[in-house]
Amino acid sequence: MESLKIDKEFEMLIPPLTVDEYEQLKSNILAESKIFNPIFTWNGYIIDGHHRYHILSEHPELKYKIVEKEFSSRFEVLSWICNNQLGRRNLTPENKKYLIGKRYEAEKMSHGGARRGAEFSTDQNSLLKNGLTTRQKIAKETKTSEGYVARAERFAKGVDAAEEAVPGIKEEILSGKIKKPEGVIADIAKAPEEERKSLTANLRLVQKYEKPTPAMIQTIRSICAEMKELDTAGDVESFLETLELDVENHIVSYKFTFFHNPKLLSAEYFQRTMAVMQKMIDYIASIKPEECDET
Numbered sequence: 001m002e003s004l005k006i007d008k009e010f011e012m013l014i015p016p017l018t019v020d021e022y023e024q025l026k027s028n029i030l031a032e033s034k035i036f037n038p039i040f041t042w043n044g045y046i047i048d049g050h051h052r053y054h055i056l057s058e059h060p061e062l063k064y065k066i067v068e069k070e071f072s073s074r075f076e077v078l079s080w081i082c083n084n085q086l087g088r089r090n091l092t093p094e095n096k097k098y099l100i101g102k103r104y105e106a107e108k109m110s111h112g113g114a115r116r117g118a119e120f121s122t123d124q125n126s127l128l129k130n131g132l133t134t135r136q137k138i139a140k141e142t143k144t145s146e147g148y149v150a151r152a153e154r155f156a157k158g159v160d161a162a163e164e165a166v167p168g169i170k171e172e173i174l175s176g177k178i179k180k181p182e183g184v185i186a187d188i189a190k191a192p193e194e195e196r197k198s199l200t201a202n203l204r205l206v207q208k209y210e211k212p213t214p215a216m217i218q219t220i221r222s223i224c225a226e227m228k229e230l231d232t233a234g235d236v237e238s239f240l241e242t243l244e245l246d247v248e249n250h251i252v253s254y255k256f257t258f259f260h261n262p263k264l265l266s267a268e269y270f271q272r273t274m275a276v277m278q279k280m281i282d283y284i285a286s287i288k289p290e291e292c293d294e295t
Contacts, residue, residue: 004053004066007045013081013102014050015088015095016171026055034063042069042077048084078106086142095174097182100142101156104149107134147268151182158186162203165196169203178203 017025029035035056039049046053047069056062071077082103086096132140139146162185163170172178173185180203188199212220254277258265264273 003044004039004041005045006050006053010045010047010077010081011050012170013078013085013099014048015085015091015099015174017051021090022051025051026058029055029062030059033061035065038065038067040067040069042071047077047081073110075106075110079103079110082106083141092174092176094176097148097152098156098159098174100138100144100149101152101154104135104138104153105156107138151186154186154189155182157189158182161189161191161196162200166200169200173203 029052035052037049037052039052039056040047052064056064069077069080071080082099085091086099086103091099135146135149138144139149142149144152159170159173162173165188169178173180185203188196191199263269
């Protein structure tokens with residue numbers, strides 16, 4: 001065991017087991033008095049079998065086997081770990097996305113990015129031996145899309161930035177305990193370092209929806225009835241002016257967004273952009289006269 005070493009970056013890619021899963025694994029191993037699956041290593045560092053190693057540390061009497069793998073670079077190791085873990089059955093959607101993103105990041109570095117930095121990788125223009133770009137290759141092998149792979153990389157960077165800002169939150173995100181849009185998490189990596197801690201902490205905030213009670217509904221009806229009896233013509237005109245201003249502000253905001261993010265209206269993203277805006281269209285279409293009379 002003295003020859004086995006732990007690399008934190010490698011270990012962080014291994015989805016953690018729950019307490020019950022870990023205890024079950026340990027129980028199974030102890031029942032057989034040996035570890036059937038080998039511990040895979042690279043230059044002595046464990047790349048698969050971290051949970052088995054921890055059990056072995058508790059019970060050094062167990063029989064085990066080490067298989068040393070060969071890779072030409074650290075980036076190839078990272079890619080192998082991600083791809084190997086993607087074969088697990090109990091991955092959450094968040095964990096799958098994270099691993100695909102980390103694999104894409106590692107393979108870009110392995111295929112040229114390491115010489116100039118990940119952001120300058122030429123994988124989008126240079127084809128691999130199989131005639132595919134790195135993104136196309138990973139999308140094909142993981143049965144996803146190129147867009148998904150690109151988003152997965154941004155998501156993974158956001159998760160890593162969040163974990164650096166608030167240690168321990170990565171597991172909450174990847175386990176699905178924290179449910180936030182991937183864009184919100186990805187944006188953490190883009191934010192200035194001094195803002196990342198507060199942005200990450202906000203991920204834990206939960207907006208609770210409380211179903212209206214009969215008493216609350218009756219109160220709303222009473223308020224609506226009183227409003228109908230009042231002479232509020234002047235107030236209504238004021239509200240209309242405010243509403244008109246709000247609509248104009250929204251239009252300006254949309255134009256600003258599309259101007260600075262023209263890709264939202266490209267063929268690749270147009271349908272998704274329209275699907276998001278359709279929510280507002282549907283809401284407007286659902287408005288009916290005498291809304292206060294509805295339950």
